[in-house]
Amino acid sequence: MKLYISRITLGIFLLSAQFIFAQNLSKSQFTVKGNCEMCKERIETTAKKAGAKEARYSIDSQTLTLETDTHTSTDDILKKVAEAGHDNEKYKATDATYEALPGCCHYDRDLQMSVAENHDHHSKKENEFYVKGNCKSCKARIEKAAKDAGADSAEWSAEKQMVTLNFDPKKTSSDKILKKIADVGHDNEKYKSSDNTYKNLPACCLYDREIPFGEANPKVHLEEGTTAEHTDHIDHNAANENHEDHEKSIESVTVSGTKGSTVLSKKDAGLVFNIDKKELLKAACCNLSESFETNATVDVSFSNAVTGTKQLKMLGLDQKYTSLTKELLPEIRGLASAYGLNFIPGRWIESIQLTKGGSTVTNGYESITGQINTELLKNAEKPETSLNLFSDFNGRAEANITSVAPINDKWSQTFLLHGNGTFGDTDMNDDGFLDRPKGTQLNAAYLLNYNDLEKSGLGSHFGINFIKDERTSGQIGFDKKIPQDKQSLYGVGIDILRFQVWNKTGYVFKGKPYQSLGWMNQYTYHQQDSFFGLRNYSGKQQTYYSNLIFESILGNTNHKYKAGASFMYDGYDETYLTTNFKRNEIVPGAFAEYTLTGLKYTLVAGARVDFHNLAGTQFTPRLNFKYDFTPQTILRLSAGRGFRTANIFAESQQYFASNRNIQILQNGGNIYGLKPEIAWNYGASLQQEFKIFGRKSTIIADFFRTDFQDQVMVDLDRSPQQLTFYNLEGKSFANSFQTQWDFTPFKNFDVRLAYKYYDVQADYLDGRREVPFMAKHRGFVNLAYSTNKNNKGGFWSFDTTLNLVGKQRLPDTSSNPEEFQLPTYSQSYAILNAQISRNFNKKIRAYLGGENLTSYYQKNAIVDFKNPFGNYFDGGMVYAPIMKANFYIGLDVTF
Missing domain, CATH: 2.40.170.20 (TonB-dependent receptor, beta-barrel domain)
Structure with a gap:
């Protein structure tokens, strides 16, 4: 009996430790430049060696998703990634390290990726916008539309008639997300759904369209047609000057440039x-x-x-x-x-x-x-x-x-x-x-x-x-x-x-x-x-x-x-x-x-x-x-x-x-x-x-x-x-x-x-x-x-x-x-x-x-x-x- 009790106690202890450890993990996402599968393997391996519990790199979105515990600094990981040859939103690789990469790994470095090189800033921020809806079906439809338009996460509240968005302004914009939401039938503070789209919603989703919305004030604007590969310059307006306060972020960023036809x-x-x-x-x-x-x-x-x-x-x-x-x-x-x-x-x-x-x-x-x-x-x-x-x-x-x-x-x-x-x-x-x-x-x-x-x-x-x-x-x-x-x-x-x-x-x-x-x-x-x-x-x-x-x-x-x-x-x-x-x-x-x-x-x-x-x-x-x-x-x-x-x-x-x-x-x-x-x-x-x-x-x-x-x-x-x-x-x-x-x-x-x-x-x-x-x-x-x-x-x-x-x-x-x-x-x-x-x-x-x-x-x-x-x-x-x-x-x- 003592043996069984000991085993049960040990199991509970291990499960508790695992739970506590899991609760101490945090997930974050950063922009990192790369080109090919070799880049992906190099970035992920470097991140894990630098202390990340999990690292997943997307070539298409040029983002690195990290899972770290409270004792690991994402700064240290991104610095190691840069030392391996990959520019990111906090650190830039040296020219010698970049040029030593295989030819297929040479990404375009014309687009600078940070306001002040080698200083912290947060390019992702949460925004709240009024969006009309009624029920759980509305909630599912609104959140899916937001994610389809590039939002990393979206939470819609029927009580507040508001959606909270978390997105990367380098990949999408609030305008694009809200337009997508209107396209699926939900009026919001920037766009109104067409009458036909609204009428085709299920009966339970037909909300009151008479209530006016307030004006939106987008803080990030990414001009259409811009790509990292062909961008000539970045204008930073009202950028955060206090790099010690990590809670502050870029107030306004306008990225201009055109992709070669x-x-x-x-x-x-x-x-x-x-x-x-x-x-x-x-x-x-x-x-x-x-x-x-x-x-x-x-x-x-x-x-x-x-x-x-x-x-x-x-x-x-x-x-x-x-x-x-x-x-x-x-x-x-x-x-x-x-x-x-x-x-x-x-x-x-x-x-x-x-x-x-x-x-x-x-x-x-x-x-x-x-x-x-x-x-x-x-x-x-x-x-x-x-x-x-x-x-x-x-x-x-x-x-x-x-x-x-x-x-x-x-x-x-x-x-x-x-x-x-x-x-x-x-x-x-x-x-x-x-x-x-x-x-x-x-x-x-x-x-x-x-x-x-x-x-x-x-x-x-x-x-x-x-x-x-x-x-x-x-x-x-x-x-x-x-x-x-x-x-x-x-x-x-x-x-x-x-x-x-x-x-x-x-x-x-x-x-x-x-x-x-x-x-x-x-x-x-x-x-x-x-x-x-x-x-x-x-x-x-x-x-x-x-x-x-x-x-x-x-x-x-x-x-x-x-x-x-x-x-x-x-x-x-x-x-x-x-x-x-x-x-x-x-x-x-x-x-x-x-x-x-x-x-x-x-x-x-x-x-x-x-x-x-x-x-x-x-x-x-x-x-x-x-x-x-x-x-x-x-x-x-x-x-x-x-x-x-x-x-x-x-x-x-x-x-x-x-x-x-x-x-x-x-x-x-x-x-x-x-x-x-x-x-x-x-x-x-x-x-x-x-x-x-x-x-x-x-x-x-x-x-x-x-x-x-x-x-x-x-x-x-x-x-x-x-x-x-x-x-x-x-x-x-x-x-x-x-x-x-x-x-x-x-x-x-x-x-x-x-x-x-x-x-x-x-x-x-x-x-x-x-x-x-x-x-x-x-x-x-x-x-x-x-x-x-x-x-x-x-x-x-x-x-x-x-x-x-x-x-x-x-x-x-x-x-x-x-x-x-x-x-x-x-x-x-x-x-x-x-x-x-x-x-x-x-x-x-x-x-x-x-x-x-x-x-x-x-x-x-x-x-x-x-x-x-x-x-x-x-x-x-x-x-x-x-x-x-x-x-x-x-x-x-x-x-």
Whole structure:
């Protein structure tokens, strides 16, 4: 019996001790700078060694949560964290310690994190606000809304009709929290809920709305759009001067600054530019082809004078050598090559990732000059519907409706709808031909997203897209309803039907945030029926793509790897004139990629092998290397191989509006009798950041060379009446040099200057020549200025872009009669675009702009335009705009 009593006594003593100990633990949260999983591990380990009972670091929120007992000083812990290399709200790491961190751990130090360095202050404080409600359901709804808006804790009292908030002003604001509370149906001292939202509350929650509230007096204001990475300065007003009194805190803090709309990633080993939707608002940006007007890396070219399409060029080579993806799935390729850029409306785009040079092997084998990936709108904390209306002064109009809304805490959905029409007869050069086609497009998409990564580790994304595009071009007065051989006017008709469905599902292993499994699948159906005068071209493509990726580490996060398998099926059925071309491409493949992160360098080495049923087995290695001499001086090197099968008809439609005969010089290959295209790409770039005018400035210089091992030559020089395809015999290369300088002379004024030099040559059958329609010299100037926001959130924005294009070699037309001959080289020219926009508040934006304000246009865009059925007619000799200045207006409304 004594033994049992002793055991019970001991148990009670131990439980009491544990309870007392637990009661003496305190929990606190601090801002600490870090970048990656290595930072997280270092910060948490250091904190625990310094005496913390528990330490949890969040990379996303840049916060360290500590549990300590009464004998442990959080000051001592934060000091040790700083000594380990991580700036925090109380202590700053030495420059030497910071620079000794691995390259992936170099966070941006521009934003200073304390009022007085190395002194205590409390950035978190409790605030009380009047909020209307009735019952326990109201309480749960109000507190959840507050936490969803960023509050660390929220306590609502029905008796006081008041909510007590605890939040970090660096992450959110009382305005944001109270607006969120109003959005779910509860009037408060700053915002009133809409009548519909209030009426939809349960009957028990319908409170009295007649009682007025008092005025709010927020003590912390964080200006919208500011991020730590791109903040220029902090103004501290009425800051606490007595550092011995820890109960006092910052009275007022205004953080000002702007996030760059185009940012070069400092973490990636490759040269990757992240373009967000703010950049896209600087120009008309009706579709993806116009999304790069303010970007110096991509050249937008005019493909012909009849169909009005635009094409992209990168590193001195045509668009077909760049991998164009949507949601990291193959998008603009195959039969969509000519018109696919028109199928992604600008208002649908959330962001664009542009990679110059060799990209990752996990995304396929077709990338040679780089990759452009488009992400669609699919992220929103609250329901948001936007309407965009656009019209230019030459008969083009379009409308976009986007709606992004969370269904619950795991599911969200996006509706995207686009329609456009061109109705006017535009002929600015008086040649009797439309400068751009007339027609309509209907484009609709639905996205469904599931995200439960934090709990179950599972996430999934589903999408479906339907497009119907019809366009008519040619001579003014041409009637598409009448067969071409029944009328004398020359016409072009293009009808496209496109359908896509895709899914991406990922799983993050529990307790292993570095280990994941992802599976992507997509089906695409594309059909085009078209005619160019008396020539017809039709094509049908069905594509199925699947990609399985496993990602993990070897020992620690310094050694990461990806491995997986892919499958691509392309079924083509094309008819040109009376000749039918059918083929099925079946390509299973496997790949692996290893990432090594060292003290100042990152190495990404990958390779894939693909078993192409028509092109044979293809091995594709790629390498990217980044070395940080300092956090401001970064060197990148890259090398890689890519291969693709040429779709000679779909990719050359700009030359169909002519009377050129097509000739294919076959050499025994299995695709139109031709071999696949294979090329190596090598690149080097240097990124340098420095301060000028007291603000951040960046200069980037890069050089890339592309060497073709095999290439399908598109020869326009053998005869002006002939278009000849054949495989390369000899050399073909493209040298690209670009330097770009981004800087901010004064607040809200951004300047981007760039110069590009291209040397693109190939060995044609009759000797080495410069590739036509490629200017050796290009200049670029982009200026952007915005005014400060007024009390209602309104401001003005002014954007202008100047493109200087040097002379280009034109195809040989010397055998034509003199009046139908073109010069050997084109003239140099300049294009000026500008836009003025007015944000009246966060909901309404209006804009007015002009394109090609210099009104330079190609006067001889169509050779022998008076005789479109004659031997010398050619609408594909376009090197410049064919339209003079064009003005447009638009309106954006967010609900």
